[in-house]
């Protein structure tokens with residue numbers, strides 16, 4: 001299998017299991033946790049992925065797909081944690097090596113078609129492939145060959161460079177092997193991210209297998225990233241207001257009467273508390289007392305922000321609804337009270353931030369998506385994604 005998101009993989013999953021959730025539910029009965037773990041370890045430890053991972057015969061194809069989706073399911077429990085990062089890196093390496101070995105990119109999710117002989121004008125090819133240059137070695141010539149065409153729309157979706165670097169004709173971009181492979185890598189990363197964001201919603205329904213696999217991956221990832229520090233682990237740290245999603249920034253500005261309770265009590269309270277205390281919860285029914293030891297963080301860093309946002313509402317929320325403070329504590333999981341102690345944590349549910357579709361239905365004025373909202377299902381994932389990207393940026397700067 002060249003691409004776990006390609007048409008062939010999609011067809012196999014649909015044919016054998018119907019949908020992805022059923023597929024994920026069946027994996028634990030066919031696979032032990034040690035198998036995907038061993039695969040990840042092999043990929044991380046070897047300079048080049050071993051041949052046994054590159055060449056998979058047809059009989060083993062489904063099992064091979066099980067391993068990838070087992071890892072994907074485990075990664076989705078913590079979509080921007082180190083676990084997801086390590087799975088993405090290892091999978092990218094594995095499938096990219098398989099594609100290189102097969103010399104085929106038209107069987108992947110990338111909508112490319114091999115270029116036919118005589119499809120392009122001779123003169124253009126002479127220039128593009130430098131056919132008259134006698135100093136080129138056969139390898140250099142091969143690198144210059146125009147191999148694939150891709151519809152312009154799909155191309156523009158993935159391309160970030162200048163259009164001057166690309167040969168475009170009849171609504172298609174024409175690409176060399178290396179460029180096509182890079183585009184596939186980008187498409188793979190995007191699809192991976194979209195998949196774990198979609199599965200994030202189902203993480204509580206996933207069999208225990210995935211939670212145990214995630215723990216194993218966490219151990220491996222911590223070891224692997226020890227050198228790089230904990231830049232994008234997504235653990236509790238001071239709030240980064242600049243990385244908040246647009247809907248939360250809107251709520252912070254204060255909102256009109258009809259939207260106050262939703263924006264402040266439902267969205268802000270849940271978002272700020274999870275973002276500050278437990279940005280990457282391994283399960284949905286986590287309690288605040290599972291994450292912190294005293295209420296200082298809530299009283300000094302979270303409540304003041306909620307109250308200020310409430311005061312910015314028109315009319316100010318807590319002036320005409322002072323009892324709403326009790327409701328804030330209720331949404332934080334302390335029951336209906338205005339003087340809680342840590343022991344009260346768990347008296348009610350610690351509300352998780354509502355998903356984007358809920359916000360769009362209940363308070364559409366808050367949702368003003370920006371480019372980071374693409375593929376995001378929940379404002380907390382947006383925040384984790386931005387933290388993750390910041391971590392990567394810093395990692396790059398340190399590297400340089």
Ligand code: SF4
Pocket residue numbers: 245246247248355356357359360366367368369370373376377378379382
């Ligand atoms: S798409 Fe989601 S995260 Fe982005 S602004 Fe809308 S509700 Fe917020």
